[in-house]
Amino acid sequence: MSVRSHDNFLIFGSPKIEEDEIREVEAVMRSGWLGTGPRVTRFEKAFAQYRGAPHAVALNSCSAALHLSLLASGVGPGDEVITTPLTFCATANAIIHAGATPVLADIDPLTSNIDPEQVRAKLTPRTRAIVPVHFAGRPCDMDSLMAIARDQNLKVIEDCAHAIEAEHRGRSVGTIGDFGCFSFYVTKNVITGEGGMVLARNEEDASTIKVLGLHGMTKDAWKRFGDEGFKHYHVVAAGFKYNMMDLQAAIGLKQLEKVETYWLRRKSIWDRYMNELADLPIGLPASPESDTRHAHHLFTVEIDEARCGIARDAFLDAMTAQGIGIGVHYLSLTEHPYYQEAFGWRPEDMPHATRVGRQTVSLPISAKLTDQDVSDVISAVRLVLP
Numbered sequence: 247m248s249v250r251s252h253d254n255f256l257i258f259g260s261p262k263i264e265e266d267e268i269r270e271v272e273a274v275m276r277s278g279w280l281g282t283g284p285r286v287t288r289f290e291k292a293f294a295q296y297r298g299a300p301h302a303v304a305l306n307s308c309s310a311a312l313h314l315s316l317l318a319s320g321v322g323p324g325d326e327v328i329t330t331p332l333t334f335c336a337t338a339n340a341i342i343h344a345g346a347t348p349v350l351a352d353i354d355p356l357t358s359n360i361d362p363e364q365v366r367a368k369l370t371p372r373t374r375a376i377v378p379v380h381f382a383g384r385p386c387d388m389d390s391l392m393a394i395a396r397d398q399n400l401k402v403i404e405d406c407a408h409a410i411e412a413e414h415r416g417r418s419v420g421t422i423g424d425f426g427c428f429s430f431y432v433t434k435n436v437i438t439g440e441g442g443m444v445l446a447r448n449e450e451d452a453s454t455i456k457v458l459g460l461h462g463m464t465k466d467a468w469k470r471f472g473d474e475g476f477k478h479y480h481v482v483a484a485g486f487k488y489n490m491m492d493l494q495a496a497i498g499l500k501q502l503e504k505v506e507t508y509w510l511r512r513k514s515i516w517d518r519y520m521n522e523l524a525d526l527p528i529g530l531p532a533s534p535e536s537d538t539r540h541a542h543h544l545f546t547v548e549i550d551e552a553r554c555g556i557a558r559d560a561f562l563d564a565m566t567a568q569g570i571g572i573g574v575h576y577l578s579l580t581e582h583p584y585y586q587e588a589f590g591w592r593p594e595d596m597p598h599a600t601r602v603g604r605q606t607v608s609l610p611i612s613a614k615l616t617d618q619d620v621s622d623v624i625s626a627v628r629l630v631l632p
């Protein structure tokens with residue numbers, strides 16, 4: 247007998263979708279305006295206000311947000327951009343698509359965030375930018391990273407895909423560097439299905455991103471086909487098709503109203519895991535740093551085979567067999583064949599990220615989980631450990 251039956255499998259990262267989102271999507275469908283329009287503008291305003299940022303541009307993914315932020319930073323061929331090996335591949339791919347070379351700086355083993363000392367060690371005359379990732383929702387050491395950026399005249403593009411609610415010394419993450427990039431992918435803290443957002447410090451950068459995100463055209467379609475008379479558009483750059491739809495913004499607007507409620511729910515799940523798994527030989531996440539706010543996006547535990555008596559991959563299989571969907575965030579980027587071939591990266595070059603990547607398991611922590619779901623996860627972990 248497994249903790250949960252096959253029919254009742256707990257899907258990892260499944261989002262909470264409620265009646266208000268369904269009604270808002272229906273309203274968009276009935277309005278006939280599905281594409282980029284008034285709801286996207288409202289979502290940008292609401293998101294900028296929530297984060298206390300002067301400018302927000304909605305896009306169709308965080309990958310697009312990272313790509314355009316790098317381009318707006320002037321990053322291009324011949325440049326190096328320093329990032330963390332413990333991230334989703336999109337972070338490194340965006341650097342490559344901007345024409346630059348990604349350079350890895352290993353993580354701090356306690357926080358799993360990029361280690362500023364390692365960043366310093368990787369600086370060269372070609373370094374143009376740093377892309378820190380607030381891993382699992384824990385803010386990076388932004389004071390040290392911004393000091394390096396100031397010293398070396400670098401741009402900072404924060405990957406906030408895990409960290410919508412996070413704060414560092416009273417400031418929202420994503421507003422500390424030059425750009426903050428957010429994801430509304432289905433497993434993230436606020437969802438639109440697919441979707442992303444850039445926060446920019448100044449209007450010029452925001453407008454560059456807006457133009458690049460819609461083919462390089464100077465007027466968006468909503469304004470062109472409004473009732474103010476026909477307006478020609480002009481193409482001022484070879485842009486991209488990265489715009490968000492009103493259909494997506496409709497979901498985002500309703501989700502954003504609940505962002506704090508969902509955060510509180512995830513925090514209470516986090517606290518239960520911390521308390522109820524404390525006696526086990528698994529590694530638990532470090533406590534949030536004082537004067538910061540953790541977004542509690544991922545709850546990652548470490549399965550060290552020597553201590554736990556079970557290998558990480560066997561633990562993954564056993565949890566799945568118990569009806570619990572788990573995740574791995576992430577194998578170090580140095581484990582993937584593409585990067586090994588393109589840049590000569592080797593796992594042993596990033597010892598901390600490699601160890602974490604080989605031992606880490608993410609337990610479910612979505613706001614959708616019931617108390618019973620959380621109890622089932624805890625029971626399954628206890629059952630699976632020998």
Ligand SMILES: *Cc1c(COP(=O)(O)O)cnc(C)c1O
Pocket residue numbers: 306307308309310333334336337379405407408428429430431441442
């Ligand atoms: C999800 C994620 C992304 C990519 O987000 P998309 O919206 O799916 O493009 C980038 N970086 C990190 C750290 C992520 O977790």
